[in-house]
Amino acid sequence: MKQIGICIGATRPNRVNFITDEPVRVGQFVCLTYEESSGESKTVLGMIHRLERSNPYLPDDIRAPEAAESIKKFSINENYIRGEISILGEILDNGDEVFLQMPRTPPLPAAEVLEAPPDLLKKVFGAKSEKFVRIGRLLSEKEDIPVYVDIEQIVLRHLAILAVTGAGKSNTVSVLLKNIINLGGTVAVFDFHGEYVKSKLTKNGKNAVNLIPPLINPVMLKPKEFASLIGIKQNAYVQFRYFRIAFEYLMEQLKEERGDNWQNYIDTSEFLSRLKSTIEDISDPETEIGSKIKGKVREESLFEVLNKLEDLELELGHIIKLGVPPLIEKIKPGMVNVFDFSELDEDVADAIASNILRWSLEERKKAVRKGSSKLPFPLLIVIEEAHILAGEKRNTESKYYISRIAREGRKFGLGLAVVTQRPKGLDKEILSQMNNMIILKLVEPEDQKHVQRASESLSQELMDYLPGLNPGEGIIIGNMTRIPLLVKIDRAEEKIEGNDINVVKEWKKFEKDRDYYIEDPLKELENL
Template sequence: MIGRCIGETSLVEVSFISKEMPKVGEYVTLEYDGKIILGMIELLVRGSVSLNGEIYNPDTVAKIRQIEGDDYYIKGSIRILGDINDNLKIPRTPAPPGTEIKVASDEVLNKIFKVENSLKLGHLINQENVSVEVDVNKMVSRHLAILAMTGAGKSNAVSVIIDGLLEKNGCMLIFDMHSEYVDAEFTNGSVNVIEPMINPQNMEFSEIKKLANIPSNASIQERHFRDAFKEANKRIEQGTQESTDFIKLIQIILDEKRQEAEGSNDKKTAKDIMDVYNKMDDLVSKYDRLLNIYVGDILGEIKPGVANVLDLGQVDENTAEVLVAHILRRALKSRKDFVRNNNEKALSYPVFFVVEEAHILAPKNRNPNSKYWITRIAREGRKFGLGLCLVSQSPKSVDSETLSQANNMIILRLVEPQDQRHVQTASESLSEDLVHQLPSLNIGEALLLGLMTKIPTLVKIDEFKGRQRGGDLDIISEWKSQKESKEADKKRQLLEFESQFG
């Protein structure tokens, strides 16, 4: 026994007093009314009746300490998690004051954390011999958010999850904003790097318009571009155009319309069309590596059983937004076609999308196409086997509606109050007391919430056993290497000089 309930108790929370110091995040049991109730210690304070807040002289404190010694009390609050023998249902009666509180046994906890379709993340922070597993089906279908400040262990957590999914022949596509996973090595599967290239004929009007930098308020330019876009599609469908380069075909049509306007002496229209033509010219020169008429559907490059990595480290944010929107749009359309129509040519297996830098691709204060399609997948993907993993070191900058669709969260250390409030707003299960624990988490420690785990959990995530680029550079080593390289060059030049001139 570590303590007893005191004061008024409720169905969801009890206060307790103790003489022994337990740990925040530790699981406890309360037995009453023939039930065994599981709880989690969420808050602890240590105090003294004599050394209260009304004493203002340090000498007085010292004298009282001499007399009383270590005569202090420990108070805390316990969050009620449910009846161990009734599928963790919340009891209908509160615990009587004075009820004994005991540390939950390893046997009880191992039973709770044992789930079907499991993926092992790590072990309990306070009980290392209790493994923590999550339900893969619920994690993927109900979406996941991994949130942390920089350096808290976010990339390690992502790698552990990817490796665990590979063991189950999972299919994931990582939108890799910083080329961290391009040369990664996983113990349960290989990496399939996908180059950021799109066949422009597979793109929607809004996607090419974004690349052409035609703003939404430029209605005249947008109209001319839309007309040329529709005409290009029409000619390709009818087979009346020799050119197979969709962008070039749009330019040909724009040039035809410009000449037509000049022929009728409509100089303003000719100028407006020429402005669009020039923007298409800029598009071709700027995105020549992105747009490739010889590649097929980018979805065809995704393979199950390997870590598919879309290398976005070599493109700018604008291009990354277009690529992500394009892939998610086509994936949702293809999965709908497979599930509803059993189309054998459609995407025939579920995909888990790992969205690195979610605050860039689904930002709070902007509305790029990537944000629209990420939100669509968050809302509709569950029915068609498309899951999301939103990863960010700046939760406050992630769109709140998108974040709220993630029914599972792995929250590592978060210090900034704005980040904490934003995450708490997005998650129904994140209590105020648990929020207060986030700044005290060590590297690799995390709070697990959501449908993938039966109860909120403080976990020490396993260390990833493979290899993955990321983390901070060893600056001193880099400088030292540079110095050694220069010194070696000088020695080589000196030896060459001496060999030539004796």
């Protein structure tokens, strides 16, 4: 190992200062070697996280540029680099694998600082078993040192992928999904922009994307989910009460009339018509359902519910269908299952997403506890635009179930991966439950603070890197890797494409077809 510096000043078990005249890099891995008084040799792995270059003859208080220029000529060889190394652990090498153990005593002052050999780094960050997959390479190393992450820990401890637009979120998700399906894993994606609909992810040369249209059986929804679907807000308590009473009453009536299989004898249009009639009957105290209402009926709230049901038929009639099985049953194992929310507004998407999340948690509990389930395999749910469903200032049905899965999912093999370009808009309690994070470029200070508050592993030193990261570069922290890392994410061969439009290309399409030219705009205006 090549010596590149030496420790100076007082040392601490987790941090040391050093000086060097070598061109070292922030994020570079180094080894500290020293011998204790007992004669025991120690080797410690560290990462350079702060650097500054100084010249003892050029103090901060120098005033004249001419003086600085003249000093520079005779002191050019006196420049030196001073920095700080974060101690990652004492190296315990058994030949096949390397373990890191946090030292209980500080390194010896004047310990040698050496370049970390590539073979050592490959052992530390390489694959330990089949559950480890390659995500990229170490950003600050000259050689290609691959970085592997533990997919099992992503599913069991959840993941957040955070970045500004254009920083490489889609590419990062693509790399992860490709690795998961190659392992035989199953993923469900909530796609708000139709990016996954066009994706070409494959396994063994065959398509691995299962597109699931959001066809909803209203009977499979809870009253709150159905109410959200038709646009009844959570604070519209009277509207929801009337809707719930009518919905539950109608369900009982249909079972009495046709039995448990009543859906075989009625179509969607008739069901919605019966539901509207039942709601109308609430205003009549002579009807059975009307007699159950205590106090005066608020006609305006009742009419509002009826209007929303009529709007549902007009705007969402194509996704409402009686008799279709729960969406959870359409998830295929070993594939990326895409729920296309791109043509739905936020309230409708919330109703459908919360239904999928609820069923997923219930069925995974059954799979673990009883063995019989509609979801007999572990599942990772990727939530794009997560701030929509789990916003900091917005209560949604989905947010409730996302929070539950974040707390309980690891016991049942149900994981979450939340993806957003607006971290500050994401609920901080949910974000704090994401024990793994891939943080690409973040410029907005509030986004950075929000993420740092949610993650104990994200130090200020790592935070300082975020604004200057290039596309595809990121910080990886959490259970999926041993230590926080600066990584260059691999480029996905089968990439999920963003929906950015080539504006200039689109303009040029119409320019060549244009057969007019306005010579005098003012005269043209007068002719109008």
